[in-house]
Amino acid sequence: MGEKLGEGKTKEVFYLDEDHVLLKFKDSVTAGDGLKKDEIEGKGVLNAQTSALFFRVLESAGIPTHYVSMKDERTMIAKKLSMIPVEVVARNIATGSIVKRLPIKEGEIFDPPIVEFFLKDDSRHDPLLNYSHMEYFKLMSRREAEEAEDMIKRAIKVLSDYINKRGLILYDLKLEFGRLKGNLVVGDEISLDSMRVRNPKGEIYDKDIYRRGEPLDKVKSKYSEFLGLMSH
Numbered sequence: 001m002g003e004k005l006g007e008g009k010t011k012e013v014f015y016l017d018e019d020h021v022l023l024k025f026k027d028s029v030t031a032g033d034g035l036k037k038d039e040i041e042g043k044g045v046l047n048a049q050t051s052a053l054f055f056r057v058l059e060s061a062g063i064p065t066h067y068v069s070m071k072d073e074r075t076m077i078a079k080k081l082s083m084i085p086v087e088v089v090a091r092n093i094a095t096g097s098i099v100k101r102l103p104i105k106e107g108e109i110f111d112p113p114i115v116e117f118f119l120k121d122d123s124r125h126d127p128l129l130n131y132s133h134m135e136y137f138k139l140m141s142r143r144e145a146e147e148a149e150d151m152i153k154r155a156i157k158v159l160s161d162y163i164n165k166r167g168l169i170l171y172d173l174k175l176e177f178g179r180l181k182g183n184l185v186v187g188d189e190i191s192l193d194s195m196r197v198r199n200p201k202g203e204i205y206d207k208d209i210y211r212r213g214e215p216l217d218k219v220k221s222k223y224s225e226f227l228g229l230m231s232h
């Protein structure tokens with residue numbers, strides 16, 4: 001591997017060439033802005049594989065992503081982006097922070113999906129941003145924010161359809177965008193760490209299992225079962 005360019009809570013970034021990076025998915029799992037942290041052997045492989053699968057699904061639907069190919073089972077070759085430190089969230093069904101923040105009930109259905117922007121800042125618990133904030137902090141122009149909104153709405157539709165066909169339900173999705181030659185591109189990862197998925201009985205498949213303090217082997221078995229279901 002080339003020079004290490006950076007490292008976050010779940011991935012390491014290495015230099016590959018002028019235009020590409022390697023993203024190596026670690027076995028760490030975190031919640032509560034990094035306060036709760038554990039290791040699950042093999043989790044990095046599962047998230048790398050899940051991400052690769054969903055990036056390919058988005059690419060086939062004409063949504064630009066950073067995905068190029070896999071170098072090994074936990075290392076992705078990706079286009080090098082200038083990352084924007086904003087989490088863009090789209091919600092089909094209410095759960096998580098939105099039901100605490102607003103007078104919205106668990107399970108309320110959003111059609112069209114609700115889109116929200118959050119600053120990636122663990123020390124401030126990822127505060128909600130509006131267009132003015134994003135312009136003030138030079139994160140995204142209003143035009144770019146609208147473009148990101150349009151892209152995540154298309155992405156949640158495509159991914160919901162894909163996941164529905166395999167018997168599960170996509171509640172919400174978080175994307176991180178970067179810029180390449182002035183254009184927005186979906187970067188980072190698309191895994192059970194960044195989306196909420198349940199089956200029709202309400203059984204949880206995503207990182208909420210970990211957030212709720214359930215055993216680590218249950219987290220791993222659900223991540224693994226999900227990848228199996230999504231793989232054909």
Ligand SMILES: Nc1ncnc2c1ncn2[C@@H]1O[C@H](COP(=O)(O)OP(=O)(O)O)[C@@H](O)[C@H]1O
Nearest residue numbers: 007008009010011066078079080081083187188
């Ligand atoms: N295509 C890309 N080009 C450059 N950096 C990327 C790309 N995709 C993701 N990254 C960066 O990889 C880093 C590590 O990811 P991660 O471990 O998820 O970090 P964090 O803990 O901040 O969420 C992040 O800083 C993210 O912005």
Ligand SMILES: [Mg+2]
Nearest residue numbers: 008009010188
């Ligand atoms: Mg991350």
